[in-house]
Amino acid sequence: MTTSHGIHTIDTGFVRPQFDAAYLIVENGRGAFVDCGTNYAVPRMLTALDQAGLTPADVDWLILTHVHLDHAGGAGELIAQLPNAKLVVHPRGARHMIDPSKLWAGASAVYGEAVMVETYGHLRPIPAERVIEATDxxxxxxxxxxxxxxxxxxxxxxxxxxxxxxxxxxxTGDVFGLSYREFDQDGRPFIVPTTSPVQFDQKELHASIDRLVALKPAAMYLTHYGRVEDIDRLAADLHAQIDAMVELAHSADKTSQRHDILKDLLADLYLGRANAHGWSRDKPALVDIIGMDIELNAQGLEVWLDNQKKAA
Structure with missing residues (x-):
């Protein structure tokens, strides 16, 4: 757990080490969490509090970037341990924290009930009076x-x-991409966009990245994973890859094995860019690290393709 300006990085333990981060911000003896991982991360969140010299009663806020379960699955369990904290969440996500049944049903339909329980634990509802809808x-x-x-x-x-x-x-949650430390070269991070289902939007993602860059931040704190600097270079890399990924999705759409072909094309794209970045390993090694992200990116791009067809 590193600290800068009272910011503590917490490894939630989801999937593997240094894959999924949450953050604790400490100011004048009070705390705010940003994201929280799954139910299984709650002990790690409470340990981080203790290490920062705080108690659960000292936490005023749990702020969610969004309600995907690797970011927010443990929110109900964590809030239950924080007697004075309010949950801050986007208005479109608030109802899923108050009543997570639809969120659970949708994910369970894809992954199965047993896998959901093993991966995330049961989702605990949060009392509506403890939820604040954060508009822009x-x-x-x-x-x-x-x-x-x-x-x-x-x-x-x-x-x-x-x-x-x-x-x-x-x-930044997931809007400024994924940057895993395994790809770092001489302290320089490598980054990949995330287009996981079901709401990827090319134009909106470009605009959101530009909005953040315009703030001229010293660093971005990513959920996947940790603090990155060199913001202008990383933003340019994200913009280029978003457009390249959309082009690959269109090309794969003309084939009979769209999903598998798109996954292979994405892996080749990321490998070429990683190698140009100075990472010298091969395609199987890359897939070993980001295979889950490649799968989700392919799925998200396919949902986007199909939505484009419906709108045409």
């Missing part, structure tokens, strides 16, 4: 430290980025 530019006050919620769609329609002006950093 909603300001969270953490003991005098402003945390600004910015509506940043493109990855999901229920996505907020949290801008911390005190530290001049953004907590």
């Amino acid at each position: 530019e909603y300001l969270v006050d953490l003991a005098g430290r402003p945390l600004l919620c910015l509506d940043t769609p493109g990855h999901a329609k229920h996505h907020n980025t949290i801008y911390d002006s005190r530290a001049n950093v953004c907590f």
Whole structure:
């Protein structure tokens, strides 16, 4: 757990080490969590509090970037441990935190009930009176430290980025992509967009990235994974890859094995860029690290393709 400007990075333990992060911001003896991982991360969140010298009663806020379960699955269990905290969430996500049954049913239909319980644990509802809907530019006050919620769609329609002006950093959830430390070269991060289903939107994602870059932050804190700097280069890489991924999706759409071909094309795209970045390993090694993301990116692009056809 690293600390800068009172910001603590918490490895939630989801999937593998340094895959899924949550954050604790400490100001004047008060705390705010940004994202929380799954139910199984709750002990890690409470340990992080203890290590920061806080108790559960010292936490005022749990702020969600969005309600995908690797970010928000443990929100109900965590809030139950934080007697004074309110949940801050995008208006489109609030109802799923108050009544997570539809969220659970939708994911269970894809993955199966047993896998859902094993992966995330049962989702616990959050009392409506403890939920705050954060519209665009909603300001969270953490003991005098402003945390600004910015509506940043493109990855999901229920996505907020949290801008911390005190530290001049953004907590970006998934809208500023994925950057795993295994790909770092001489401290330089490598980044990949995330288009996981079901609400990827090319134009909105470009616009959200530009909105964050315009703030001129010193760093981005990604859920997957950790703090990254060199923002202008990473943003340019994201923009280029988003358009390249859309082109690959269109090309795969003309084939009979769309999903498998698209996955292979995406892996080749990321491998070429990783190798150009200085990462010298091969395609199987890349798939071993980001195979899950390639699968989800392919699925999200396919949903987007099909939606484009319906709208035409």
